[in-house]
Amino acid sequence: MNHPARLAAIKRPLPESLLSALKSVFEDRVSTTEAMRAHHGRDESSYDPMLPDAVVFAQTTEEVAEAVKMCGAYDVPVIAYGTGTSLEGHILALQGGVTIDLSQMNRTVAIHAEDLTATVQAGVTRKQLNQEIRDTGLFFPIDPGADASLGGMAATRASGTNAVRYGTMRENTLALTVVTADGRIIRTGTRAKKSSAGYDLTRLFVGSEGTLGIITEVTVRLYPQPEAISAAVCSFPSAGDAVNTVIQTIQMGVPVARVEFLDENGVKALNAHDKLGLPEAPLLLFEFHGSENGVKEQAELVQQIAADHNAVGFEWATRPEDRSRLWTARHNAYFALLQLRPGSRAISTDCCVPISRLAECILDTKSDCETHGLVYSIIGHVGDGNFHVQMLVDPNDPVDIARAEAVNERMVMRAIEMDGTCTGEHGVGMHKMGFLIQEHGEGAIDTMRAIKHALDPKNILNPGKIVHWEAE
Amino acid sequence: MNHPARLAAIKRPLPESLLSALKSVFEDRVSTTEAMRAHHGRDESSYDPMLPDAVVFAQTTEEVAEAVKMCGAYDVPVIAYGTGTSLEGHILALQGGVTIDLSQMNRTVAIHAEDLTATVQAGVTRKQLNQEIRDTGLFFPIDPGADASLGGMAATRASGTNAVRYGTMRENTLALTVVTADGRIIRTGTRAKKSSAGYDLTRLFVGSEGTLGIITEVTVRLYPQPEAISAAVCSFPSAGDAVNTVIQTIQMGVPVARVEFLDENGVKALNAHDKLGLPEAPLLLFEFHGSENGVKEQAELVQQIAADHNAVGFEWATRPEDRSRLWTARHNAYFALLQLRPGSRAISTDCCVPISRLAECILDTKSDCETHGLVYSIIGHVGDGNFHVQMLVDPNDPVDIARAEAVNERMVMRAIEMDGTCTGEHGVGMHKMGFLIQEHGEGAIDTMRAIKHALDPKNILNPGKIVHWEAE
Numbered sequence: 001m002n003h004p005a006r007l008a009a010i011k012r013p014l015p016e017s018l019l020s021a022l023k024s025v026f027e028d029r030v031s032t033t034e035a036m037r038a039h040h041g042r043d044e045s046s047y048d049p050m051l052p053d054a055v056v057f058a059q060t061t062e063e064v065a066e067a068v069k070m071c072g073a074y075d076v077p078v079i080a081y082g083t084g085t086s087l088e089g090h091i092l093a094l095q096g097g098v099t100i101d102l103s104q105m106n107r108t109v110a111i112h113a114e115d116l117t118a119t120v121q122a123g124v125t126r127k128q129l130n131q132e133i134r135d136t137g138l139f140f141p142i143d144p145g146a147d148a149s150l151g152g153m154a155a156t157r158a159s160g161t162n163a164v165r166y167g168t169m170r171e172n173t174l175a176l177t178v179v180t181a182d183g184r185i186i187r188t189g190t191r192a193k194k195s196s197a198g199y200d201l202t203r204l205f206v207g208s209e210g211t212l213g214i215i216t217e218v219t220v221r222l223y224p225q226p227e228a229i230s231a232a233v234c235s236f237p238s239a240g241d242a243v244n245t246v247i248q249t250i251q252m253g254v255p256v257a258r259v260e261f262l263d264e265n266g267v268k269a270l271n272a273h274d275k276l277g278l279p280e281a282p283l284l285l286f287e288f289h290g291s292e293n294g295v296k297e298q299a300e301l302v303q304q305i306a307a308d309h310n311a312v313g314f315e316w317a318t319r320p321e322d323r324s325r326l327w328t329a330r331h332n333a334y335f336a337l338l339q340l341r342p343g344s345r346a347i348s349t350d351c352c353v354p355i356s357r358l359a360e361c362i363l364d365t366k367s368d369c370e371t372h373g374l375v376y377s378i379i380g381h382v383g384d385g386n387f388h389v390q391m392l393v394d395p396n397d398p399v400d401i402a403r404a405e406a407v408n409e410r411m412v413m414r415a416i417e418m419d420g421t422c423t424g425e426h427g428v429g430m431h432k433m434g435f436l437i438q439e440h441g442e443g444a445i446d447t448m449r450a451i452k453h454a455l456d457p458k459n460i461l462n463p464g465k466i467v468h469w470e471a472e
Numbered sequence: 473m474n475h476p477a478r479l480a481a482i483k484r485p486l487p488e489s490l491l492s493a494l495k496s497v498f499e500d501r502v503s504t505t506e507a508m509r510a511h512h513g514r515d516e517s518s519y520d521p522m523l524p525d526a527v528v529f530a531q532t533t534e535e536v537a538e539a540v541k542m543c544g545a546y547d548v549p550v551i552a553y554g555t556g557t558s559l560e561g562h563i564l565a566l567q568g569g570v571t572i573d574l575s576q577m578n579r580t581v582a583i584h585a586e587d588l589t590a591t592v593q594a595g596v597t598r599k600q601l602n603q604e605i606r607d608t609g610l611f612f613p614i615d616p617g618a619d620a621s622l623g624g625m626a627a628t629r630a631s632g633t634n635a636v637r638y639g640t641m642r643e644n645t646l647a648l649t650v651v652t653a654d655g656r657i658i659r660t661g662t663r664a665k666k667s668s669a670g671y672d673l674t675r676l677f678v679g680s681e682g683t684l685g686i687i688t689e690v691t692v693r694l695y696p697q698p699e700a701i702s703a704a705v706c707s708f709p710s711a712g713d714a715v716n717t718v719i720q721t722i723q724m725g726v727p728v729a730r731v732e733f734l735d736e737n738g739v740k741a742l743n744a745h746d747k748l749g750l751p752e753a754p755l756l757l758f759e760f761h762g763s764e765n766g767v768k769e770q771a772e773l774v775q776q777i778a779a780d781h782n783a784v785g786f787e788w789a790t791r792p793e794d795r796s797r798l799w800t801a802r803h804n805a806y807f808a809l810l811q812l813r814p815g816s817r818a819i820s821t822d823c824c825v826p827i828s829r830l831a832e833c834i835l836d837t838k839s840d841c842e843t844h845g846l847v848y849s850i851i852g853h854v855g856d857g858n859f860h861v862q863m864l865v866d867p868n869d870p871v872d873i874a875r876a877e878a879v880n881e882r883m884v885m886r887a888i889e890m891d892g893t894c895t896g897e898h899g900v901g902m903h904k905m906g907f908l909i910q911e912h913g914e915g916a917i918d919t920m921r922a923i924k925h926a927l928d929p930k931n932i933l934n935p936g937k938i939v940h941w942e943a944e
Contacts, residue, residue, distance in 0.1 A: 112826065112828070114723065114827070114828035115826035115827050115828045115829075116722075116723070116827070117826065156668060157667075157668040157672075158668075159666055163666060167643070168666050170666070170672065170675070171639070171643055180915070180919065184915045184918075185915065186912075186913065186915035186916040186919060187912070187913065187916060188912075188916060189893075190888075190891050190892055190893045190911065191826045191891040191892070192824040192825055192826060192857060192858075192887075192891070192892040192893040192896065193824065193826075193827070193856045193857055193858075194631055194635060194640050194642070194824055194856050194858060194893075194896050194897065195629075195824060195893035195895065195896060196628060196629040196630075196679055196893075196895045196896065196897050196898060196899040196900070197893045197894050197895050197899075197900060197904070197907075197908055197911055197912070198679070198900055198908050198912065198917075198920055198938055198939070199676060199679065199680055199684070199920045199923055199924075199938070200629070200642065200672075200675045200676060200678065200679055201912075201916060201919060201920065203642070203672045203675030203676070204671060204672060204675070204676055204923075206672065207668055207670070207671065207672055208671055212671070223725065224723075224724060224725030226725075250588075251586065251588070251696070252696060253695065253696030253698075290766075291766070291769050293765050293766070293769060294762075294763070294765070294766050294769070297763050297765060297766070352664040352665065352666055352667060353664055354584065354587035354589065354663045354664060354665075355586075355587050355588070355665070356584070356586035356587045357587075384665045384666050385664060385665055386664075386665075386666060415664075416662075419662050419663040419664070420662055420663070420664040421661075421662045421664040421666075421667035421668075421669045422669050423667065423668045423669050424664065424666050424667060424668060425666065425668050426668060427668040427669075428668070428669060428670055432669070435669075436669055436670050439662065439669055440658075440659070440660075440669070440670065440673075441658065441659065443652070443656045443657065443658040444658040444659060444660060444673060445670075446656075447652065447658060447673060447927065448670055448671045448673065450926040450927060451671055451676075451923060451926055451927070452671075453926060454922040454923055454925060454926030455919065455922060455923070466670050466671070467670070
């Protein structure tokens with residue numbers, strides 16, 4: 001699939017002298033091979049790859065700064081790359097340039113268990129961090145489907161299944177080390193839990209998708225592992241019953257740790273991929289964290305709410321291995337769903353609405369998918385009012401693609417009309433730039449453009465993402 | 473007390489034609505009387521007043537936009553005013569200009585109990601909001617000492633006693649309506665609980681102290697009133713024992729709703745002001761929210777931790793009126809403390825450090841206050857690592873003032889060395905601009921300046937606060 005912005009993009013060849021300069025610093029950690037460029041020119045969106053001209057592998061913040069300065073001297077675009085698992089074309093090299101791969105920046109800088117904080121290089125992944133802190137009795141809750149890098153998660157304001165209880169990267173990032181467009185290194189915050197000290201640079205860079213600076217270190221909050229955990233699955237005769245169960249749970253303030261919705265298509269896909277043997281009907285997947293008694297209280301309350309909404313069965317997964325199997329399957333949903341239609345690509349989208357509007361938004365979107373005969377699934381972090389639609393399309397069939405994009409557009413406009421957002425956690429990338437304007441209005445977008453202009457006057461940082469803007 | 477920045481400030485008379493233009497729109501809601509200007513030229517800091525040239529009372533966002541446009545046309549400063557309860561000189565008219573008083577913008581725009589959100593005009597105070605939502609079973613937790621306006625609380629990134637459990641204005645502001653420097657009206661977010669849609673304008677304006685735009689409406693999160701609440705007070709032989717109790721409570725992940733520390737001076741002041749009859753020793757004031765059982769479990773655990781740290785007594789306040797009396801006294805602490813030294817003014821400062829360093833930071837600061845013979849108290853939201861020092865000085869004695877400022881400086885530098893922040897919740901205003909540079913470094917401050925420059929190129933929005941910067 002191609003993107004109209006690609007046609008308008010100015011793509012210039014990489015200056016030989018820049019390449020030489022990069023090689024003098026990065027030596028064999030610079031690559032211009034087709035394979036390496038192709039690998040870095042795509043993410044998990046449905047877009048055709050757009051290749052950078054070169055890829056460099058940085059190992060330190062200073063090296064990132066050096067690369068940015070070199071590219072800046074030539075007005076050459078710079079794109080930060082973590083694990084390549086973004087979903088909206090975030091890292092595609094729309095105008096070519098140099099991709100800085102941060103995967104070799106995978107060192108833990110400091111674990112302060114006594115302060116419930118960790119500082120890691122941007123390339124450390126969420127699973128790696130949890131592995132490294134396992135013996136401290138703490139954990140890091142944010143879990144997008146992929147085993148993404150912390151730098152990428154910060155850059156895209158990622159969240160996941162635990163966000164309903166623990167918040168997103170917005171709430172859990174304490175400080176960042178960032179390389180700015182002019183190659184300076186700044187730190188945006190401290191390890192204090194709260195601060196009123198000036199403009200909130202941390203939150204400004206969180207979610208900026210590499211367009212305002214390159215995140216090289218991330219300081220995050222950690223949490224004590226709960227004394228008790230229990231999980232349950234529960235089926236419903238209709239999607240509406242399932243979602244209304246969630247709405248009431250949230251409105252009553254039950255502090256669920258996770259509550260995931262899967263429609264019948266999602267359950268089918270997970271059954272096929274992970275042999276779960278779940279009833280193929282709309283499903284909720286719960287997890288409760290707390291003291292032994294607290295978990296029991298929460299679970300009983302939720303079980304009652306579910307029963308009031310026609311729940312069929314409420315099956316407990318008390319053993320850690322059963323829970324792990326369920327959540328692993330949930331995290332693999334993206335790939336499981338792809339197999340519903342061999343040879344397809346997924347147009348994966350998300351939105352987020354105020355909780356009271358969630359059932360209406362999901363049901364209308366589901367009905368729209370059905371009406372247009374899509375192969376699709378709706379799953380989501382419904383406790384936050386956030387859900388995903390994954391639509392499987394034939395990448396060679398423009399009609400098929402257009403049909404899915406139209407469903408996406410109607411879903412986004414529906415969410416915006418409900419005073420919700422065009423993306424709860426996927427981000428803007430290239431795919432939602434138009435919707436961003438719809439959501440915020442021209443005035444707010446101009447404010448974003450002014451910030452982009454101020455912090456990246458030559459428009460070298462991941463150009464063509466979030467807001468359209470031309471350098472002077 | 474005067475401020476060096478005052479000396480350098482360019483103070484020009486207000487153009488008559490601007491005054492006429494303002495009167496044509498605001499009629500008798502424009503004032504240039506000495507009394508009105510004096511009332512708006514000071515906050516609760518120890519600074520001498522710095523008067524605006526005129527005060528206008530706005531009633532709508534559109535009127536604010538109109539006033540900003542008019543002032544902008546003359547390059548005249550505009551200062552937003554809520555309840556005047558800031559503590560670091562935030563609203564003083566350093567360069568004169570027009571203060572826009574938002575107290576008549578005190579209308580509730582929408583309560584969405586079903587979504588746990590409320591939207592109010594900027595002049596609505598926190599107590600007013602809680603009064604208006606009382607029948608919904610919900611509450612708004614953020615509680616700085618003063619009954620501040622929501623607009624002011626957003627602008628200063630306020631927090632308070634409940635922040636340890638519910639977060640600050642940073643976490644609880646969903647969206648803002650903001651008038652930008654060019655008089656445009658923008659909305660920074662939606663009512664969705666989370667979003668990845670572009671730059672986080674909401675968090676950028678939260679804490680910007682009126683220097684990037686004027687907040688005219690605030691959408692906040694609400695919370696279900698807990699099923700059960702209990703409160704307790706508990707004394708300790710030393711401040712160290714009290715603070716170490718808190719550190720362990722937080723490290724163990726006990727979800728306390730409030731935990732306040734008062735040193736023996738603070739307790740004395742509250743006893744004198746509110747006749748509480750508390751033992752005059754370092755004190756912790758706890759509140760627990762949850763289910764009946766949950767509250768009981770938390771309280772038992774904390775009681776055990778306190779006992780391990782030599783706690784003397786653990787007295788329960790189960791009746792709502794007893795709890796209310798305690799918390800009202802705590803919120804009045806600022807005024808109670810002032811009475812420790814009649815005729816004095818308070819230099820009130822705060823900082824916030826990673827939790828493991830809190831005891832050391834408080835004890836060293838306390839020792840510094842003692843060494844220099846200050847009349848002072850240390851109280852704080854210690855669960856967040858945040859504490860306040862209130863130092864009572866003779867406003868006519870420069871030596872006394874200098875001594876207090878030196879203690880403040882050493883406290884801030886101590887906090888910064890511990891990877892903490894120069895202010896946890898008071899904000900920067902004029903008082904902490906130098907410390908902001910110490911904390912963030914020149915690179916990050918330049919980033920803040922670039923943002924200020926981009927969003928307020930003529931430097932008309934509350935000039936001389938947060939970052940020094942001259943208009944082109």
